[in-house]
Amino acid sequence: MDILILLLALFVLSLFLGVELIVKVPPTLHTPLMSGTNAVSGITLVGALLAAGSDTSPMLVNVLGFLAVTFATINVVGGYLVTNRMLSMFKRK
Amino acid sequence: MSPTVVNLIYLIAGILFILGIKGLTKPSTAVRGNQLSSLGMLIAIVVTLLNAEVVNFTYIIAGGVFGAAVGAFMALRIQMTSMPQMVALLNGFGGGASLTIALAEYFSVLNVDANSFAELLVPVALSSDAFGEGGEGQVTLISIGLTILIGAVTLVGSLVAFAKLQGLIKKNIGLPGGPAGNALLLLGAVIALGCLVISPNQAVTVITLVALALLLGLFLVLPIGGADMPVVIALLNSYSGLAAALAGFILGNTVLIIAGSLVGTSGLILTKIMCVAMNRSLGNVLFGKMAAAGEKIDADEIYAGKVTSAQPDEVAMMLEVAKRVVIVPGYGMAMAQAQHAVRELADSMESRGIEVEYGIHPVAGRMPGHMNVLLAEAEVPYDKLVEMDRINPTFEDTDVVIVIGANDVTNPMAREAEGSPIYGMPILNVDKARNVVVIKRSLSPGFAGLPNPLFAMDHTLMVYGDGKKAVVEMTTALNQS
Numbered sequence: 001m002d003i004l005i006l007l008l009a010l011f012v013l014s015l016f017l018g019v020e021l022i023v024k025v026p027p028t029l030h031t032p033l034m035s036g037t038n039a040v041s042g043i044t045l046v047g048a049l050l051a052a053g054s055d056t057s058p059m060l061v062n063v064l065g066f067l068a069v070t071f072a073t074i075n076v077v078g079g080y081l082v083t084n085r086m087l088s089m090f091k092r093k
Numbered sequence: 094m095s096p097t098v099v100n101l102i103y104l105i106a107g108i109l110f111i112l113g114i115k116g117l118t119k120p121s122t123a124v125r126g127n128q129l130s131s132l133g134m135l136i137a138i139v140v141t142l143l144n145a146e147v148v149n150f151t152y153i154i155a156g157g158v159f160g161a162a163v164g165a166f167m168a169l170r171i172q173m174t175s176m177p178q179m180v181a182l183l184n185g186f187g188g189g190a191s192l193t194i195a196l197a198e199y200f201s202v203l204n205v206d207a208n209s210f211a212e213l214l215v216p217v218a219l220s221s222d223a224f225g226e227g228g229e230g231q232v233t234l235i236s237i238g239l240t241i242l243i244g245a246v247t248l249v250g251s252l253v254a255f256a257k258l259q260g261l262i263k264k265n266i267g268l269p270g271g272p273a274g275n276a277l278l279l280l281g282a283v284i285a286l287g288c289l290v291i292s293p294n295q296a297v298t299v300i301t302l303v304a305l306a307l308l309l310g311l312f313l314v315l316p317i318g319g320a321d322m323p324v325v326i327a328l329l330n331s332y333s334g335l336a337a338a339l340a341g342f343i344l345g346n347t348v349l350i351i352a353g354s355l356v357g358t359s360g361l362i363l364t365k366i367m368c369v370a371m372n373r374s375l376g377n378v379l380f381g382k383m384a385a386a387g388e389k390i391d392a393d394e395i396y397a398g399k400v401t402s403a404q405p406d407e408v409a410m411m412l413e414v415a416k417r418v419v420i421v422p423g424y425g426m427a428m429a430q431a432q433h434a435v436r437e438l439a440d441s442m443e444s445r446g447i448e449v450e451y452g453i454h455p456v457a458g459r460m461p462g463h464m465n466v467l468l469a470e471a472e473v474p475y476d477k478l479v480e481m482d483r484i485n486p487t488f489e490d491t492d493v494v495i496v497i498g499a500n501d502v503t504n505p506m507a508r509e510a511e512g513s514p515i516y517g518m519p520i521l522n523v524d525k526a527r528n529v530v531v532i533k534r535s536l537s538p539g540f541a542g543l544p545n546p547l548f549a550m551d552h553t554l555m556v557y558g559d560g561k562k563a564v565v566e567m568t569t570a571l572n573q574s
Contacts, residue, residue, distance in 0.1 A: 004232055004342075007347070010351065011338060011342075011350050014338075014350065014355060015354045017111065018355045018358030018359060019358050019362065021114050021115055022114070022358055022362045022363075025114075026119075027366075027453070027455060027461070027465070028453075028462060028465040028475050029120060029123060030462030031180070031462035031463060032117065032462070033117055033363070033461075034326070034359075034360075034461065034462075035180055036114070036117060037334065037359045038183035038330070038356075039130065041187040041353065043134065043348055043349055043352040044190040044191050044194055044353075045190070046138065047194040047343075047346060047349060049138070049147055050141065050344065051194055052153045052156060053142075053146065053148060054147070054148070055148045058207070059206065060200050060205075062152050064196050064197035065152055065197050067193040068189075068194045070156040070157075071189040072186075073157050073159075073160025073164060075164070075190065076134055076160075076164065077164030078164030078168045079183055080130070081169060082168035082179060083127050084124065085168065086173075086176075088124060089469040089470050089472070090475055
């Protein structure tokens, strides 16, 4: 239970940090913010790798892991690339 | 690699995500921020791959290569006008990833090697602490259940949002009973979740939960119309982050919790900004219709005999003598792909010494910041894109406002007509300018279904036709004079 409390504390503090950070993002960058956070939420790839890569699990788990890896990789690759594409348009003057 | 080192590296990844979002607070630091964030992602992935638990690389390589190809193709080929569709899909895949991780986690504990669907439904013998001892086991099961619920709603809801934005689904259909039907689905899902916690050895509880959550996602978004999409996309963005954070609780993984809650708050804040900009509550956007007007407003009565139309060259003559012009874009500019033409018109005006700015309403377009991205694509400097609160006081000193493809966000009824469905919504006060030019296909109403008295004002000129063509003709006429 101790660990759970720590995780919960991390969750709540991250929420507050999120609010402080996000309110400072100007409306001009709201679309890149959304695609950029899409990429960040691709961090689930970490969990997906653990599910897809275990050797002892039944087939069903590996298939679910494969789907999870696919979804998360689309988010990571697609999210960062499209955000970069948009932001480099904002950069030039 | 020891768990301590792995967790320290996850912490570094978390810090890089935070610095990445911090970079997005200024356009000049944004590209660098995005790079820092992707660096954090890279080290988190590499350190996970070195983990001793990851031994079977077949599925990882297959999923990774396929996902990377799809992601790169989408990111490099998508048109800027279709960015809302892209973000909707990414939201959905984020939800899908969390959903499948939670299911994988559940079935790996259950450890059934089922060859058919029926075999899956047979209860299995499970020790009481299979998901963790006592309270911990229940917390894990609740996390699994909530991740499945939110992940599945996000997946299907986002796919429906994508289909609507892409024009594949045109009707706004809801469950009979509307919100009540959705409430029943949610209640059923919560009951299934409760059953899962009480008897985790029965996979039928999880399968029921998945089915109900998928239906809930479908019927939550199906009834919602096009112009409310900014709110829906922002909200689903928040859900996808929340699902990732919950998956972090299942796996006891810190970086998932940090990243997921950052995404969750980001989506939530954008949702709130969009709701405030429409003067509607979140509940009203999700479940309500636009309030029907107390008395039907007769469009003919407002427009009859009062609307003046003009040709593009007449507008050009007006622009010639102007000192300050404000361009107000809306979804129609995206539809007509007119952003480059608009930029050229602005260039032509600026070369004559006319001051040009753009007035951007927060809900213009189909997602937060949609207009800004389109105009950035057309190489309009971002400091010319002015937010509603800052542009509104300047309209009185503006000679000409050009409204292109925007309607409801300029409707003065929002300011003046008490009892009107949009009364109280903050608008761009374009009617305060000396002259207003509205480029529009016809006098048809916007999403709110209301006539716009702006079109009938004495100082308003209507230019009918395709947005791009009209703007190009104005530029040509202006260049020739």
